[in-house]
Amino acid sequence: MSDFWIIVFAISVMLGAVGGAAVTTWFERRLLGLWQDRYGPNRLGPFGIGQVAADMIKLLTKHDWVPPFADKWVFIFAPTAIVVAMLLGFAVVPFGPGLQIIDLNIGLLFFLGMTSLAVYSVLLGGLASNNKYALLGGLRSAAQMVSYEVFMGLSLMGVVMLSGSFSMADIVESQRDGWYCFSQFLGLFVFVIAAIAESHRLPFDLPEAEHELTAGFHTEYSGMKFAMFMLGEYLGLILISCMITTLFFGGWLAPFSLTFIPAIIWFSLKTFLVICFFILLRCAIPRPRYDQLMSLGWKIMLPITLINLVITGAVALWIAGA
């Protein structure tokens, strides 16, 4: 692609991601409603989709308040960091053959780096608010990041071993003879759990935890700054779903050689299903206690990841030697 078209594509990806995140807020509420035997927002527009616009107007017209006791500049910076980091993460997502803003040879590392940067936003938001609830939320987020970041990266190393590359396009290409969700089942299992923890979604939304910490790290936020946190969270959800699709479900590759349907449609469909699965998890599973989260991470998830890593390495070497 020429420079001009790359810029056009990058802008359309950004708008698509932000728009998708906005629609996901509504879609999630409808889906939660379906699974909780109620309707969800269904009044405004067809199927209630006007709720997105209504929420946006509400958030835009709210008083954009900075508490006098807060650390002003950090307080303002925190919500932008999460959105910027998550949007940058979309740069390496292969939406189709050649449909990628930049095919970095360390694309996977770039993605991991960007999602880790997003955690700073939560941390700084919690610190700058100068509020006990927010501080506790930030603290939990830090502990969660330390424990889950470790095996989030490690769980993907199996994929890297099998494909022999960190580049997203190569990883997708290497899944032509079999998606990694089968051979890397343990990796997928661990990555899904780590990804939920990383994007602070239920059941691992301990930094937010409405029932214990009012709103956790964004207790003091209102208006557009709050909306930025929400946008970041939903961008994170979409980004993580895109990544799971790319790394484990063959990305834009068509299953059963159904290649007459365009690759981008396959990619969107798979991502959509993964998003639905995340919403289902949110709907079904209660939030674990703080220490349970930690012990799950270090005592179960890390050993599983290491076992997976060793077995994958052994099998990869055996295949290479044979």
Add this chain to the structure above:
Amino acid sequence: MRDLVESLVSQLRTIWTILLHSFTKAETVQYPEEKPYLAPRYRGRIVLTQDPDGDERCVACNLCAAACPPDCISLQQGTREEDGRWYPEFFRINFSRCIMCGLCEEACPTNAFQLIPDFEMCEYERENMIYEKEHLMIDGPGKYHDYNFYRVAGMEIEGKKKGQAENEAEPIDIRSLLP
């Protein structure tokens, strides 16, 4: 290890159960379009009823105002010149305070006070939630069709002497020695 497997299976079963809820019907009642069923004895808006003869039942005894937990009832007793019946000179219920507990209905000795199955009282101004006697009074006996307080009570009014009420004996003549 066994605990681990059991808890994992439990989580997966939870997810499956929730997924099956895709096929169950929503419990929601879409309120303004779809009205919920209200039982005939539902406690909602308060009305003042009338005798079968078309005279107001309320005798302004103030028991309802005394029973009312949020003190939303206010009335003034008056005596009618022509027949000696008691009646409320004004009767005022502040529905923005009313909790629809129905204690006033239970306290009412004349069955004048009744709660009806209607809760849809919405106003843009708070003052409009204050109902006066003319707003509360309905043209009918409500739940008790034949009841007429003055026909069963011993009180003397125009056209009904002492002892003429239903099931009431003649008053004892205290100046007579006859049994």
